[in-house]
Amino acid sequence: MITKIIDEIIRSDVITIFRHERADGDAFGSQCALAIWLRKYYPNKEVYCLGLNGKDNQEQFCLMDTVEDNVIQESLAIILDTANTSRIDDQRYKIAKKIIKIDHHVLVEHYGDIEFVDPKRSSTCELVLTLINQAKPLSKNDQDIASLLYKGLLTDTLRFSTSNTTSSTLMSASYLADCNIDVADISHDVFKRSMAYFKLATKLRSETIFTNNNRLAYVYLQQETIEAYGVKQEEAKDLVTEYNNLNELVAWVLFTEDEDIADIYNASLRSRGIRVDDIANKFNGGGHHQAAGVKGLTLKQTQEMIIMIKKRIIQTK
Numbered sequence: 001m002i003t004k005i006i007d008e009i010i011r012s013d014v015i016t017i018f019r020h021e022r023a024d025g026d027a028f029g030s031q032c033a034l035a036i037w038l039r040k041y042y043p044n045k046e047v048y049c050l051g052l053n054g055k056d057n058q059e060q061f062c063l064m065d066t067v068e069d070n071v072i073q074e075s076l077a078i079i080l081d082t083a084n085t086s087r088i089d090d091q092r093y094k095i096a097k098k099i100i101k102i103d104h105h106v107l108v109e110h111y112g113d114i115e116f117v118d119p120k121r122s123s124t125c126e127l128v129l130t131l132i133n134q135a136k137p138l139s140k141n142d143q144d145i146a147s148l149l150y151k152g153l154l155t156d157t158l159r160f161s162t163s164n165t166t167s168s169t170l171m172s173a174s175y176l177a178d179c180n181i182d183v184a185d186i187s188h189d190v191f192k193r194s195m196a197y198f199k200l201a202t203k204l205r206s207e208t209i210f211t212n213n214n215r216l217a218y219v220y221l222q223q224e225t226i227e228a229y230g231v232k233q234e235e236a237k238d239l240v241t242e243y244n245n246l247n248e249l250v251a252w253v254l255f256t257e258d259e260d261i262a263d264i265y266n267a268s269l270r271s272r273g274i275r276v277d278d279i280a281n282k283f284n285g286g287g288h289h290q291a292a293g294v295k296g297l298t299l300k301q302t303q304e305m306i307i308m309i310k311k312r313i314i315q316t317k
């Protein structure tokens, strides 16, 4: 599989790299790390990053490129960290000559001519590191690439604390740390919070609904509130992590009102010991066993979702 991907990379003069919309540290990290590595070790190829720049401090990753259709048409498209095609940032991936999918989400949809998909791996950055090391391994001069990959590992494992953290993850981290990266600096970069976020988190905590003997927590967050507190959208969706350390909880859900459509909610589901991705699937969402997302829910649907989770918690007593 990996050999096939490397062969395809070697064979292609133009490579376009895609990832999911509203990119996080793993999506941007894997995309930019792969781009920088390709440009450095295969300097004769044209390499482009597709999709929108993040709203804030995009320089910490790399800037996206402006790319014409004809360039994509003659390119090999590598699509990272994206389980389903509707989430790919820039739908022009479809016109590429060939498509490679590299992802660690639970399989939702096959869309690549070659697919390197492993839901047991912590992050797409971990998969990209595997690929890189089989082709042209990183050296101590590849701090830039190693830092980006480390960011993805940290983001998706919440500092190596989630159930998807494996020995392979930790070995990858150790390998990257050996490339002269600043572990403390990167960690701060990934997890730093604004004062506005801190204040909004305090409000949310006080409004959280606890049920099932405090084993389930959920809360609604309106756009009006996000704006009133001056919190950025990307930061607001991290509020679900505020509940991670609460010992009583088995599952917790943050319903955030959609940015564009009033009274429609996007759900972030998290759990310990039970699965929630199959419940997310019932509402056309998905993700990982214990961390999933759903978009476009009505208030009624959010309540139906809560009932399903309640039942699951009772069944798994």
Ligand SMILES: [Mn+2]
Binding pocket: 026, 027, 081, 104, 122, 123, 124, 156
């Ligand atoms: Mn990821």
